[in-house]
Amino acid sequence: MKSRNNSLNRLLAVVLLFMILQAGCSSAVKKPHLLPMEPGFGLSEISNPEQFPDFRDDYDKELLLQSISNSMEYFKKIKTYPNAFSLLGFAPEKQTETLEFFREGYSRCKTPQELNEFISKNFRIFQAVGKMYEGDVHFTGYGTPIYDGSLTPTETFRYPLYKKPADFKNPYFTRREIEERNLLSGTEIAYFKSRLEAYLIHVQGSGQIRLPSGEKAYVGYAGNSGHSYTSIGRLLVLDGKIREEELTLPVLIKYFDQHPDELDYYLRQNDRFIFFKRVPHAVPHGSIGVPVTSMRSIATDKKVFPPGGLTFCVIGTQRPGSSSRSKEKGHVEKSFFALDQDTGSAIQTPARADVFFGIGDEAMYNAGNLNTYGKLYYLLKK
Numbered sequence: 113m114k115s116r117n118n119s120l121n122r123l124l125a126v127v128l129l130f131m132i133l134q135a136g137c138s139s140a141v142k143k144p145h146l147l148p149m150e151p152g153f154g155l156s157e158i159s160n161p162e163q164f165p166d167f168r169d170d171y172d173k174e175l176l177l178q179s180i181s182n183s184m185e186y187f188k189k190i191k192t193y194p195n196a197f198s199l200l201g202f203a204p205e206k207q208t209e210t211l212e213f214f215r216e217g218y219s220r221c222k223t224p225q226e227l228n229e230f231i232s233k234n235f236r237i238f239q240a241v242g243k244m245y246e247g248d249v250h251f252t253g254y255g256t257p258i259y260d261g262s263l264t265p266t267e268t269f270r271y272p273l274y275k276k277p278a279d280f281k282n283p284y285f286t287r288r289e290i291e292e293r294n295l296l297s298g299t300e301i302a303y304f305k306s307r308l309e310a311y312l313i314h315v316q317g318s319g320q321i322r323l324p325s326g327e328k329a330y331v332g333y334a335g336n337s338g339h340s341y342t343s344i345g346r347l348l349v350l351d352g353k354i355r356e357e358e359l360t361l362p363v364l365i366k367y368f369d370q371h372p373d374e375l376d377y378y379l380r381q382n383d384r385f386i387f388f389k390r391v392p393h394a395v396p397h398g399s400i401g402v403p404v405t406s407m408r409s410i411a412t413d414k415k416v417f418p419p420g421g422l423t424f425c426v427i428g429t430q431r432p433g434s435s436s437r438s439k440e441k442g443h444v445e446k447s448f449f450a451l452d453q454d455t456g457s458a459i460q461t462p463a464r465a466d467v468f469f470g471i472g473d474e475a476m477y478n479a480g481n482l483n484t485y486g487k488l489y490y491l492l493k494k
Contacts (some may be wrong), residue, residue, distance in 0.1 A: 122224040130135065133456070144299070145245055145250070146241040148482075149238075154412075155238040155416075155417070156238065157238050158237045158239055161232050164448070165424065168277075168469070169222070169224075169448055170446045173254060173445075174217070177215060177218075179409055179450065180211050183207075183400040183420040183421075184419045186400045186402050187204045187207055187400075190204060193419070195483060196417050197418040201255075206492065207418070207420060217231075217234065218449075219229075220434070231469075235493055236491070239490075240417070240463075240487070241463075247487055249462075250465070251465050251466075251483075253469050253479030253481070254316050254411065254456065254468060255468065255476045256320060256396050256470070256475070257313060257319050258322060258471065259320075259321060260321075260322045260327075261303055261321035261322065262302070265320075268305060269310070270305075271305060271310040272302065272303050272304045273301055273303075273304075273310055273319075273331060274300055275387055276335050276387040280387075283338030283339055285385075286337065286383040287384065289381065290337070290385055290396070301388060301389070301390060302331060305470040315458075317331060317332070317333040317386070330390065330392070330393060330394055332396060332397065335385070336385065339381060339384045341383075342381050342382040343381065344378040345383075346359075347378055352453060355433065356431075359433075360481045361476070361479070362480050368483060386457075393472070396471075400452055408450050410450045410452055410466060410468065411459050412455065413461055413462065418452065420451065421452045423450050423493075424448065424449050426444055426488075427484060428487075429445050430486055432484075444486075445484070465488055
């Protein structure tokens with residue numbers, strides 16, 4: 113009996129130890145790694161220089177300098193700035209000082225080691241808290257497509273973009289209501305060969321139109337219907353039509369080329385509808401009103417990140433649905449400085465960022481293939 117009681121006690125002790133260990137592991141997993149500076153703010157300051165990233169810049173120097181100049185123009189012109197960011201140190205004057213000082217030092221540094229030393233010595237580094245406060249940010253890409261089109265309807269060009277209607281109010285009607293009730297008749301500003309091309313301009317926020325005359329017309333974002341955005345790519349993944357780790361824009365386009373009868377159904381699951389306007393500039397302008405620059409401009413949620421700020425992006429190789437770990441050493445694919453100059457319907461929360469790739473087919477292809485996790489940092493002069 114005593115032996116049996118001892119065995120039972122040992123078993124209970126093992127069970128109790130297992131439960132304690134499980135609770136400890138669970139607590140460790142759930143414990144935030146990065147605490148935001150203030151509730152609702154998307155950044156956490158890194159105080160230990162050993163935790164700074166390697167500030168290796170993989171893209172064109174002149175384009176970065178141009179993008180910096182664009183943000184400086186923004187800070188010169190703005191009359192108001194979100195007070196929450198100013199109180200936390202990201203006031204427009206401080207950000208202008210940051211950009212001027214960084215531009216001079218970046219141009220002077222001759223080696224990656226010099227650049228890292230310059231930044232570590234002179235800048236405060238903030239990291240996006242990312243998903244689950246663990247710093248993982250989902251990076252995607254966007255660009256400006258160039259499509260054949262017309263400013264008037266023809267047998268070839270039948271699928272329109274619309275300007276904001278006179279009766280607009282926020283929220284407006286859903287995509288399904290707009291299309292089924294033909295609510296925007298008379299507000300068309302351009303027409304395309306395919307419904308998917310017109311929709312992709314909705315997603316990208318701008319477009320260039322090759323007219324039959326050979327001239328080009330340009331359209332830019334003018335507003336949205338005020339409803340939540342639903343990714344048709346995500347719906348295809350949830351329905352088992354595309355594997356999550358394989359989801360890219362080229363794959364999505366190929367799917368609807370092969371299943372055109374499904375396009376209307378999926379498009380109408382996205383309630384958000386985008387309105388456009390004719391613009392005089394070929395290069396699209398971001399949400400802060402300055403031109404965006406290829407690989408040197410990003411779009412983020414402006415409720416949680418400071419508009420116009422200097423950022424550093426570290427893009428890994430881990431794709432959604434993949435078992436690889438981009439956070440592990442050796443899995444960095446690209447790293448680069450960029451300016452936070454735009455936003456987007458799908459770019460919400462501190463765990464999302466969209467990189468502008470440029471204009472045209474190659475830019476759109478490359479942008480559509482970016483679907484991975486990485487880290488996002490903001491720099492501010494000490």
